[in-house]
Amino acid sequence: MVKAIFVLLDSLNRNYLPIYGNDWVKAPNIERLANHGITMENHWLGSAPCMPARRDILTGRLNFLERGWGPIEPYDIPFTRLLRESGIRSHMETDHYHYFHVGGENYHTQFDTYQFHRGQEQDPWQSRTTPPDEPEHMGQWGQQYYTNQKLFSGADDFPTPKTFIGAIDWLKHNEGADDYVLWVEGFDPHEPFDCPADYVEQYGDTWDGPLHQWTGYRNVEGDEKATQHLRNQYAGTLTMADEYLGKMLDELERQGIYEETLIILTTDHGHLIGEHGVTGKNRWHVWNELGNLPMIAKLPGNQNAGQRRKQLTQNTDVMPTLLDYFNVEIDHDIHGESLKSVFEDDTTVQREAVLYGWFGMPVNITDGKYTYMRAAIREENDPLFMHYQIPTSYSFHDLPGRGMFREAELGPFLPFTQMPVVRARTTMRRTSIVKDTQLFNIKEDPGQENNLATSDTDSDAAPEIEKQYIDLLKQTLKTVDAPASQYKRLGL
Known part of the structure; x- marks a missing residue:
């Protein structure tokens, strides 16, 4: 009981x-x-x-x-x-x-x-x-x-x-x-x-x-x-x-x-x-x-x-x-x-890292030692797709308009369910506030003041520690069935 x-x-x-x-x-x-x-x-x-x-x-x-x-x-x-x-x-x-x-x-x-x-x-x-x-x-x-x-x-x-x-x-x-x-x-x-x-x-x-x-x-x-x-x-x-x-x-x-x-x-x-x-x-x-x-x-x-x-x-x-x-x-x-x-x-957990964030914003990952915040590589923030069956979003009174159905397709786009879902393109430009990728050593810099990430959007040009977290991000995205468009949006 x-x-x-x-x-x-x-x-x-x-x-x-x-x-x-x-x-x-x-x-x-x-x-x-x-x-x-x-x-x-x-x-x-x-x-x-x-x-x-x-x-x-x-x-x-x-x-x-x-x-x-x-x-x-x-x-x-x-x-x-x-x-x-x-x-x-x-x-x-x-x-x-x-x-x-x-x-x-x-x-x-x-x-x-x-x-x-x-x-x-x-x-x-x-x-x-x-x-x-x-x-x-x-x-x-x-x-x-x-x-x-x-x-x-x-x-x-x-x-x-x-x-x-x-x-x-x-x-x-x-x-x-x-x-x-x-x-x-x-x-x-x-x-x-x-x-x-x-x-x-x-x-x-x-x-x-x-x-x-x-x-x-x-x-x-x-x-x-x-x-x-x-x-x-x-x-x-x-x-x-x-x-x-x-x-x-x-x-x-x-x-x-x-x-x-x-x-x-x-x-x-x-x-x-x-x-x-x-x-x-x-x-x-x-x-x-x-x-x-x-x-x-x-x-x-x-x-x-x-x-x-x-x-x-x-x-x-x-x-x-x-x-x-x-x-x-x-x-x-x-x-x-x-x-x-x-x-x-006090047993261990199976995961190496956790992903977190807001839809269409930087995708964040941490292993408890560093936090890596991967921003979209293009100002257009594309490709970005919504996946759903119920076409509603934040509103007090009005049901959604055509924006929920831009280039909409119905298909098996989410691998964890056998149900077909709608995949629709959404327009959500990257803002200047979150245009930069950020990387912090949260053990040594808990206030997250010293950004260790390169401003260059080319992953190959990233410093070695950032490359480690790029790899960790890609691995972890796979474990949570991330849509393929997210890899492209983030330049991965």
Whole structure:
């Protein structure tokens, strides 16, 4: 009999966590989990951002080489389906509104039951024919969010606290149950970094400027006061989420099941707040603040409490790990590995390296020693193809237009499935921000300041260490069934 809780906090930069060396942010309940569990030191992103990351977690397969933001596809096999076939229930508590608009189809429906807590970011929840006055502000402004926010009077009213309260209610209603996975997903500390003022005040925030809770994805060098205010807002929002995580852990303690419950906590990706002189994600190279993720695993019986692991892991490993704990077999190809023996016996993993990134952006690889970020060799960023059966992408209202079907063909273009898929050319020019290939020795240069890669796009002209990582990249692309067009796009 297994009880498992998977906690996903969005945009969680591990450098803000005391368990990874931070000395000013308060996250005592994440520390509490780590003290009773195992902290992974070399855990990495797979596909990004939000929906691609969740697809990785549910299916155990990387998808960013095949398409960008999109739904669970008919040929995907989420772990919840395999659990259900084995009589194991799953439930989702979430405030992640992207599941509920165009481009986020079929995620929440993979769970036996789910509850959605409204109001985050641009969730089209509260309707006012006369929108609120736009205040003086820095960074982004979200009219819909500030309409929603009018209903938040205290911390209990914010969506991520409501998500943990929902999880507590679920645990109370199902007290005494066994064999379940409870997926608890807080959108915080994703922007806008918003929480009651007392959470920010504890960080000594002295900002007296305009409203500034929402990062513009921009260069912020020379704007340290505003950037520090954003960091304080982020830290306050994280501390609020941590407090309500603690309330859920308290409920497990009250029921006497905390020790026996498997709890895994991680994130989809990080967020930049002044690191490398910029804020945000999506536009930039996937530096470690975005790609090197936190993960904690509190095992049944609090086995190996307080230990740390250095094995190379990533979010595709969540799916096989959960299934392994429930003794559910996987009879199809995935990219992830079960970490059960890593957690319990400190065994090695089979992989040499992990791939990660955004669709159409540089493809990144690390072996835990170096990070190599291979940019497209042409400004046109071609050839680049989307592969899908469901032709939707990020949109609030409109279904996709002709752009999803440019030079579209139907055929056996993904070798891991017998289903035919659409392959369509997409136009996504390489931006000047990510035009350069980058290589960093992250053991000696953890801040990734000294780029060791040549600016020459000719692989033969690369320095010897870069050639090693070019070879490693090509080998690893083969292991994940990368489309042939990716090799051409990257000059491999």
